[in-house]
Amino acid sequence: MAVRRREGIAGYTFLSPWLLGLFGITAIPMIGSLILSFTNYDLLSPWSELEWVGVRNYARMFADDPHYVEAVIVTVVFALVAVPLKLGAALGVALLLNRNSRANGLFRGLFYLPSLLGGSVALALVWRAMWSKDGAVNGFLGLFGIEGMNWINEPDWALSTLVVLAVWQFGAPMVIFLAGLKQIPAELYEAASVDGASRARLFWHITLPGLSPVIFFNLVLETINGFQGFTSAYVVSGGTGGPVDSTLMYTLYLYQAGFTDYEMGYASAMAWVFLIAIAVITAIVFSTGKFWVHYGDQS
Amino acid sequence: MHRAATSHVTTRRSLLLAALAAPVLAACGTEGSQAEPESTAPVELSVFWWGAEARAKATEEALKLYTAKYPFVTFKTTWQGNQGYYDKLATMAAGGNAPDIFQIDDGALSEYGERGVTLDLTPYKANGKLDVSKFPESLWKYGEVDGKLAGVPTGENTPGMIYNKQLCADLGVPEPTTGMSWDALISWGEQIYTKSGGKVFGTMDPSADYKALWMWLRQQGKELYKGKAIGASKEDLVAWFKLWQGARDRKAAPSADIIHEANGGDVTKQLVVTGKAATSFLWANQITEVQKLSKQALGVVAYPGNPSAQWARAALYFSIARSSTKRDRAVDVVNFLVNSPEVGKLWGADRGLSANLDVRKAVADGLTDATQKTAFAFETDLAPKFGQAPPVPPKGHVKARALLITHAESVQYGKATPEAAAEAYLKEANAAIAS
Numbered sequence: 001m002a003v004r005r006r007e008g009i010a011g012y013t014f015l016s017p018w019l020l021g022l023f024g025i026t027a028i029p030m031i032g033s034l035i036l037s038f039t040n041y042d043l044l045s046p047w048s049e050l051e052w053v054g055v056r057n058y059a060r061m062f063a064d065d066p067h068y069v070e071a072v073i074v075t076v077v078f079a080l081v082a083v084p085l086k087l088g089a090a091l092g093v094a095l096l097l098n099r100n101s102r103a104n105g106l107f108r109g110l111f112y113l114p115s116l117l118g119g120s121v122a123l124a125l126v127w128r129a130m131w132s133k134d135g136a137v138n139g140f141l142g143l144f145g146i147e148g149m150n151w152i153n154e155p156d157w158a159l160s161t162l163v164v165l166a167v168w169q170f171g172a173p174m175v176i177f178l179a180g181l182k183q184i185p186a187e188l189y190e191a192a193s194v195d196g197a198s199r200a201r202l203f204w205h206i207t208l209p210g211l212s213p214v215i216f217f218n219l220v221l222e223t224i225n226g227f228q229g230f231t232s233a234y235v236v237s238g239g240t241g242g243p244v245d246s247t248l249m250y251t252l253y254l255y256q257a258g259f260t261d262y263e264m265g266y267a268s269a270m271a272w273v274f275l276i277a278i279a280v281i282t283a284i285v286f287s288t289g290k291f292w293v294h295y296g297d298q299s
Numbered sequence: 300m301h302r303a304a305t306s307h308v309t310t311r312r313s314l315l316l317a318a319l320a321a322p323v324l325a326a327c328g329t330e331g332s333q334a335e336p337e338s339t340a341p342v343e344l345s346v347f348w349w350g351a352e353a354r355a356k357a358t359e360e361a362l363k364l365y366t367a368k369y370p371f372v373t374f375k376t377t378w379q380g381n382q383g384y385y386d387k388l389a390t391m392a393a394g395g396n397a398p399d400i401f402q403i404d405d406g407a408l409s410e411y412g413e414r415g416v417t418l419d420l421t422p423y424k425a426n427g428k429l430d431v432s433k434f435p436e437s438l439w440k441y442g443e444v445d446g447k448l449a450g451v452p453t454g455e456n457t458p459g460m461i462y463n464k465q466l467c468a469d470l471g472v473p474e475p476t477t478g479m480s481w482d483a484l485i486s487w488g489e490q491i492y493t494k495s496g497g498k499v500f501g502t503m504d505p506s507a508d509y510k511a512l513w514m515w516l517r518q519q520g521k522e523l524y525k526g527k528a529i530g531a532s533k534e535d536l537v538a539w540f541k542l543w544q545g546a547r548d549r550k551a552a553p554s555a556d557i558i559h560e561a562n563g564g565d566v567t568k569q570l571v572v573t574g575k576a577a578t579s580f581l582w583a584n585q586i587t588e589v590q591k592l593s594k595q596a597l598g599v600v601a602y603p604g605n606p607s608a609q610w611a612r613a614a615l616y617f618s619i620a621r622s623s624t625k626r627d628r629a630v631d632v633v634n635f636l637v638n639s640p641e642v643g644k645l646w647g648a649d650r651g652l653s654a655n656l657d658v659r660k661a662v663a664d665g666l667t668d669a670t671q672k673t674a675f676a677f678e679t680d681l682a683p684k685f686g687q688a689p690p691v692p693p694k695g696h697v698k699a700r701a702l703l704i705t706h707a708e709s710v711q712y713g714k715a716t717p718e719a720a721a722e723a724y725l726k727e728a729n730a731a732i733a734s
Contacts, residue, residue, distance in 0.1 A: 043393040044414040064730075066723070067705075133556070153556035155712050238563045239382060240701065243555070244709045259386040261698045261731070262410060264393075 037268035044262060057269035068270070070245045071253040078159060078249065079226035082166040086226075087218055090170040094177035095207075108178070115171030124165070124235035128152055131161045152236055155246040162232050162247060173218040180214030181207070212293045220285055227278055230255070250274060342625055344632060345375045347391075348402035349384040351588065354649050361642040365635050372628065381564070385697070392416050397620035399629045403450055404615050405441070405691050406700065412444030413694045417618040419447040423630045430638055433655040437688045438611045444691055450616025451633050454651025457609050457681060458510045458602050459583030461569075463499075465595035466577050470494040475578070477601040477681070481515065481542060484578075484603045488551030491577045497550070503570050504552035505580040506543040507562050507707035509700045510602070515539060517608035522689050524696070529728050536721035540710045544717065552576070555711035562704055567592055583677050584614060584648040590670045599677050606681060610688040614651025648674040695732035702728045 012019070037058075040051045061068050093111055097104050117123045130136045131151040138148030151157050188206050197205070208215075230251040233241065241248030241256070254274070258267030348358060355378045362374045377398070379387070385407055391397050397416060411417050420442075423429040429451065431439040442450040460475065467474045472490050479487070488501020505511035512531070513523040522530035531539075546552040557575050560568045566585065570576035572592045581589065586599045601609060617636065619629045636642050643658035648671050653659040663675045706724040709715040715723070 042414065043389050044411065044416050046415055049414075066727075150556035150560075153559045155714060238565070240563070240704070242562075242705065242708065243559045244705060244712055244714055256701075259389055260701070262389065262414075263734075 033268040033271060036265050037272050039265045041265040041268070042262045043258070043264045053265070057266045058273070060266065061270060061273060067245060067248065067253065071241070071248045071250050074159060074241075074246065074248050075227055075229075075250040078163060078166075078229060079223060082163045082229075083219070083222045083226045085163065085167045086170050086222060087173060087215070089167055090173035090218070091177050091211075091215070093170065094174045094181060095203075097174075098178060098181045108175070111174060112171035114169045117169070121231060121235055124232045127161065127165050127232065128236050153243060155244045158236070158243060158246045162229065162236060165232050166226070166229065173222060176214055176218055177211065180211045184210035209294045213295055216285075216289055216293045220282060223285060224278060224282060227274075227281070339369075339371045341371045341373070342628055343373045343375055344400060344625055344629055345377070345398040346400045347377045347388065347398035349379055349381045350402075350649075351380075353588075354378075354646075357645045357647075357649060361636060361639075361645050362632075364639065364641055364645075365632055368635075372632070392620070392622075395622055397622050399623040399625055400617055400619055400633060402453075402615055403618050405613055406696055408442070408450050408616060408618075408691050409444050409694045410697060411618065412447065412449030412691075415621060417444075417447075417449040418621045418623065418626055419449070420451065420619070420630065421448045424448060428627070428630050429634050431654075433638070433657050435611050435654075435656065437685070438613060438654055441611070441613045441688050441691060442616055450613070450618040451637055452613030452616055452651070452654045453637060454584075454614045454646075454648070454654050455611050455678065456582050456584050456614030456651035457612055457678065458514060459581060459586065459599040459677060460602050461571050461579050461581050461586050461589055461597055461599050463571055463574075463577045463593075463595055464598040466491070466495070466499060474598060475600050475603075477606050479600075479603050481603045485542075485546045485549065485551045488546065488577070489549050492550045499574065500553040500557070500570070500576040501551040502546070502578040503561055503576050503580055504543045504546060504558045504711065505602075506540055506711070507558070507704040508580050509703050511580050512539055512703065514602045514608050515604060517686070517689075518604040524689070524693055524732065527693055527733050529699070529725055529732070531725075533718075533721045533725055536724060537717045540707065540717035540720060543707075544710065547711070555708065555713075558711055559708060562708065571597065582614065584651055584674050586674050586677075587648055587668070587670045599673060601677075601681060606684045607686045609681060610685050611682070612688070613654070647671050652678050693732050695728075695734060698731040699728040702731065 038052060038054060040049075040053050097107055097111070114123075132138075133148075133150040133153075135151075137151065141148040149157065151161050184207065188210070189202060192202055192206060228251055229249050233247045233249040233252045234255070237243075237247045237252075239252075239256075239260075241252050250270075251274075254267050254270045257270060258264045346358075346362065348354070350358075355376075358378070359376060362376065366372055366374070388397070388401060388403075392411070403411060403417075408417075420429055424431060424439075431451070434452070435455070438452050438455055439448070442448055442452055462475055464474060466472075470491060472487065472494060475484060475487055484502055491499055491501035509523060516523055516531055516535060519535075521535065524530055543552060547554065552558070553570070553576055557570065560573070560575075561570050561579065566572070566581075566588055569579040569581065569589065571579040572589055574595075579589070580602065583599050586597060590597050617633045619626060619633065623629055637653075638655050638658065640658050640661045643653040643655070643662045644665060646653075647662065647666070647668070652675060653662055663679070666672050666675060702724055706715070706720040706727075710717055710720045
């Protein structure tokens with residue numbers, strides 16, 4: 001008994017850095033924000049002025065805030081377009097690199113590079129410059145005699161530049177796809193080839209099913225990431241979500257509500273709705289899994 | 300995988316929430332004892348401002364002058380560009396770590412004053428620890444929020460329309476003048492466009508700029524803010540949006556995407572700097588900064604219309620955190636910064652024209668830089684025409700200001716009619732101010 005308890009103590013001691021982190025910077029603040037989401041907390045006023053406002057913050061989101069609705073639409077459109085394109089690009093490049101060639105290591109590194117730069121501010125700044133009226137993109141289009149527009153300053157196009165930026169950073173899912181491709185038994189391809197299957201059939205009947213658990217994994221991760229896009233929208237729009245709310249991603253609007261409009265109670269409510277929405281979306285993605293994901297150990 | 304999902308969701312949240320949790324610990328205390336100002340125990344004051352490199356240098360030097368006077372007082376300075384300044388200040392204040400002394404402008408003074416972040420300086424003014432006797436009365440009063448002195452103006456400043464002087468001469472178009480009507484400006488802009496062969500648009504379209512709208516409203520006897528509501532009617536706003544729609548149609552003002560570049564407020568993107576238009580609607584003292592960025596000679600006049608709509612406006616303020624434990628010393632430092640002729644000379648017009656009139660005169664007499672002279676001359680000429688100062692913009696102004704940009708741009712981009720935009724702006728901005 002005593003030994004057991006001592007082991008228990010030792011276990012928790014080893015866990016303590018993680019536990020401290022979990023409670024100190026995740027769990028307790030989350031509960032705090034849940035409570036604050038029912039108040040008028042404004043970041044600056046003394047605590048004596050804190051008032052319980054019930055579900056007012058939640059009601060306001062859906063009934064009385066056109067910019068919130070705008071932010072939801074922008075975010076959903078972004079995720080719906082960027083995630084499939086990014087996964088498509090990742091899979092395509094992974095297939096190309098899945099050959100035994102000496103240059104592959106180099107190419108893999110090059111394609112992975114944009115992902116390393118990730119959500120960096122520097123990259124977003126470069127992006128903003130590239131897509132401006134006299135930027136590199138228009139310079140390239142100019143070679144073909146096309147006069148490009150002021151991409152990031154056009155409400156109808158600004159979000160597209162963010163989509164392209166997200167798609168370009170396909171390195172992380174690509175690496176996972178590559179690993180997945182190597183797992184597919186070569187015998188299957190050989191057997192099918194002997195039976196005269198075309199390359200398209202090989203892809204459709206062997207590669208895709210074999211890769212489906214990896215596709216599923218990437219889909220879940222990228223969906224969650226996609227909904228949380230912040231840095232690029234913040235930098236490209238200068239923190240405004242403009243022009244005319246066209247790049248007003250959910251997290252950007254949440255940030256504005258909390259830190260520029262001093263409505264942290266409202267921002268907290270938005271964060272909780274966001275958390276629940278992402279959980280629901282993830283659950284839906286999971287529930288579709290049984291129809292199209294094939295695990296190797298299933299017969 | 301569920302696990303991975305949740306931890307992803309919580310990372311950015313945890314950042315936000317860390318900021319939420321901190322004030323619980325820090326909010327108490329601090330009201331109690333104050334160090335005697337006469338005490339010579341070493342003390343370090345934190346000072347925070349935004350601005351460019353030149354301002355940082357001048358501020359550091361000014362603070363060194365104070366340290367030379369009182370060697371036991373040292374400073375921990377932090378500065379950054381304008382973007383993100385208030386996010387950082389809010390986070391620090393929420394965490395109970397507001398800097399002892401911080402720079403603020405009239406856009407945010409009420410946000411911080413009404414919420415009690417700033418120390419009420421009225422008692423210090425009464426007991427002479429803070430001397431504003433040499434300030435124009437309307438100027439220090441423009442630091443009052445709800446009857447409390449929330450900030451000390453560092454200097455006086457007014458909105459100024461900065462224009463490309465060189466271009467006027469090259470094209471043979473007369474320069475704009477203070478007092479010219481808005482319609483005259485638009486016709487002038489049309490001339491610039493035509494005579495430059497369509498290379499340069501005449502004037503920036505300031506319909507998203509609250510300063511310009513405010514001036515235009517005051518010229519009709521109205522105000523942008525009337526208590527806790529927008530002072531403009533829907534008809535006013537429709538007329539305002541249509542005025543500039545007309546200007547864009549006549550090519551006096553550029554297209555929406557170009558206007559949007561300047562609406563962000565970044566000085567380097569202003570159209571008079573990038574050469575895309577011949578005017579920019581800024582602050583008069585910004586001419587020194589803008590001139591450095593431009594190869595062509597620039598000039599400054601008041602915003603169009605009757606200049607009596609202008610008032611002695613505080614360029615910036617210094618506020619002291621109510622949570623500061625070194626209040627008396629901080630007040631003394633601010634008192635030094637706004638009243639010392641040496642500091643006045645160091646700063647020139649960077650934080651507006653010195654609020655202390657004696658200092659201002661001393662600074663003006665010693666000026667050598669041509670652009671600074673222009674800025675001083677502009678303000679001196681305008682001063683006798685000033686009208687009555689309105690109250691400082693109310694709490695919620697920051698959001699209302701952003702809403703004007705969104706809705707004015709929706710008209711510029713043709714995404715909304717002037718009527719729809721006016722209605723939406725009024726509804727949302729009123730809600731932002733009332734709360």
